[in-house]
Amino acid sequence: ASAQIGVTGLAVMGRNLARNFARNGYTVAVHNRSAGRTEALIEEFGHEGAFVPAESPQEFVAALERPRRLLIMVKAGSATDQVIDEFAPLLEPGDMIIDGGNAHFADTRRRERALRERGLHFVGTGVSGGEEGALHGPSIMPGGSAESYAVLGPMLERISAHVDGEPCCTHIGTDGSGHFVKMVHNGIEYADMQLIAEAYHLLREVGGHSPAEIAETFRRWNRGRLDSYLIEITAEVLAHTDADTGRPFVDIVQDAAGQKGTGRWTVQTALDLGSPVTAIAQATFARVASSRSELRAAYRPLPGGTRQELSPDEAESFTRDVEQALYASKIIAYDQGWTMIRDASAEYGWSIDLGAVARIWRGGCIIRAAFLDRIRAAHAADPGLVSLLAEERFAREITDAQASWRAVVAGAARHGIPAPAFSAALASYDTLRGAHLPAALIQGQRDYFGAHTYHRTDREGSYHTRWAEPARPEVRTDT
Numbered sequence: 001a002s003a004q005i006g007v008t009g010l011a012v013m014g015r016n017l018a019r020n021f022a023r024n025g026y027t028v029a030v031h032n033r034s035a036g037r038t039e040a041l042i043e044e045f046g047h048e049g050a051f052v053p054a055e056s057p058q059e060f061v062a063a064l065e066r067p068r069r070l071l072i073m074v075k076a077g078s079a080t081d082q083v084i085d086e087f088a089p090l091l092e093p094g095d096m097i098i099d100g101g102n103a104h105f106a107d108t109r110r111r112e113r114a115l116r117e118r119g120l121h122f123v124g125t126g127v128s129g130g131e132e133g134a135l136h137g138p139s140i141m142p143g144g145s146a147e148s149y150a151v152l153g154p155m156l157e158r159i160s161a162h163v164d165g166e167p168c169c170t171h172i173g174t175d176g177s178g179h180f181v182k183m184v185h186n187g188i189e190y191a192d193m194q195l196i197a198e199a200y201h202l203l204r205e206v207g208g209h210s211p212a213e214i215a216e217t218f219r220r221w222n223r224g225r226l227d228s229y230l231i232e233i234t235a236e237v238l239a240h241t242d243a244d245t246g247r248p249f250v251d252i253v254q255d256a257a258g259q260k261g262t263g264r265w266t267v268q269t270a271l272d273l274g275s276p277v278t279a280i281a282q283a284t285f286a287r288v289a290s291s292r293s294e295l296r297a298a299y300r301p302l303p304g305g306t307r308q309e310l311s312p313d314e315a316e317s318f319t320r321d322v323e324q325a326l327y328a329s330k331i332i333a334y335d336q337g338w339t340m341i342r343d344a345s346a347e348y349g350w351s352i353d354l355g356a357v358a359r360i361w362r363g364g365c366i367i368r369a370a371f372l373d374r375i376r377a378a379h380a381a382d383p384g385l386v387s388l389l390a391e392e393r394f395a396r397e398i399t400d401a402q403a404s405w406r407a408v409v410a411g412a413a414r415h416g417i418p419a420p421a422f423s424a425a426l427a428s429y430d431t432l433r434g435a436h437l438p439a440a441l442i443q444g445q446r447d448y449f450g451a452h453t454y455h456r457t458d459r460e461g462s463y464h465t466r467w468a469e470p471a472r473p474e475v476r477t478d479t
């Protein structure tokens with residue numbers, strides 16, 4: 001046994017992670033259900049480092065140093081269970097199974113519990129950054145026992161992306177916490193992408209700019225506070241012209257957005273936790289709605305807003321407003337993601353370090369951005385930070401963005417351009433800021449039809465009004 005780590009599942013992600021370990025000096029046992037992928041890896045990349053190819057699970061396990069570290073990179077779902085069932089009987093107490101696939105955190109909790117009973121460590125690990133990240137340094141979010149992190153953590157930190165000399169990998173917490181945090185990363189990614197897409201749409205339809213001009217605007221923004229991987233690639237996509245037709249690439253692509261499901265999981269889970277992640281939800285629903293061609297066809301003949309051409313000066317000032325609206329909405333979307341992580345951490349007893357989550361997302365992953373260092377710093381300055389908006393600088397930025405943000409959302413409505421994530425972010429801001437919400441009326445409605453009771457603003461206790469009686473007498477229900 002000579003390998004410090006083994007990777008089974010050698011499609012794009014597993015192959016690149018195996019190469020990343022080998023390039024960092026580790027001896028890597030490699031295995032795949034069908035041997036062809038193992039052979040191809042050795043043939044193409046065998047020269048990059050020390051690989052130990054294994055044909056059978058027995059050979060693979062025998063190649064691993066103890067405690068064994070076995071990384072599974074197969075299709076998420078039942079394939080992961082099959083692979084665990086195949087390998088677990090071959091392992092000994094203290095060995096580790098690491099699942100780097102996109103598992104649902106509830107599956108990870110179930111698998112961790114079952115393997116813990118057999119004396120094995122199960123480390124559900126979020127990996128972000130796609131195939132390039134896997135090869136050159138992803139953001140890694142391992143969940144599991146502290147004991148397993150002590151053995152495995154240094155290796156994962158070494159192959160992860162690094163920012164300012166710090167690894168984009170940290171021990172998130174126990175059982176499903178790593179996959180949970182990866183899921184929320186993807187939810188935030190959905191919101192970020194939707195906000196950027198709405199900014200583009202408004203600049204085009206209201207501002208009257210071409211995709212090439214908007215690409216320039218995004219390039220400029222990428223040199224400011226919006227500096228991020230997503231803004232950078234957005235500029236590239238917008239600047240691209242289709243080789244066949246010479247038209248802007250964005251005009252020849254069907255406007256129906258796909259998804260693999262992690263955004264949907266985020267929203268489903270947020271409802272269970274009571275986390276108001278409205279910008280993430282709107283971003284997810286916007287993708288769903290874009291693909292509902294039959295509904296879109298039914299709505300298409302109906303009237304929209306009033307289009308009005310902007311003068312060059314107005315268009316320039318509108319662009320500045322959109323930047324403000326995008327930045328303010330982004331703060332809200334990220335704050336929603338962090339709220340959800342905080343809620344889950346309390347629910348499941350994970351004790352997640354919220355600043356560390358920002359730190360490990362500064363590099364390697366899809367939402368990597370200068371902005372995340374600000375979130376890291378805000379949590380470092382105040383470990384009990386309840387919301388980003390409780391930090392002075394974020395609060396000031398949101399304050400400064402007010403007029404522009406509201407003008408953009410109102411302008412979008414007037415023009416009939418959908419801005420669901422911008423609108424949801426602003427509505428979330430106004431909801432949480434509001435001294436008086438119409439929730440009081442909803443309590444009245446609930447009490448009227450269902451005797452659900454209410455609390456008074458001026459007295460302790462639960463109350464019910466007997467709405468059916470003409471005098472509508474109030475009774476206290478908790479005594």
Ligand code: NBP
Nearest residue numbers: 009010011012013014033034073074075076079101102130
């Ligand atoms: P895929 O998700 O396409 O899975 C292909 C791999 O799973 C192959 O090695 C295949 O073996 C193996 N496999 C399957 Br399918 N069923 C199996 C079974 N019953 N038993 C054993 N092996 C089985 O690969 P990927 O795109 O590299 O992704 C791997 C994991 O990483 C997934 O969970 C994915 O969600 C996650 N992830 C992907 C990305 C990304 O950007 N692609 C990013 C982050 C995380 P075979 O060769 O014998 O068919």
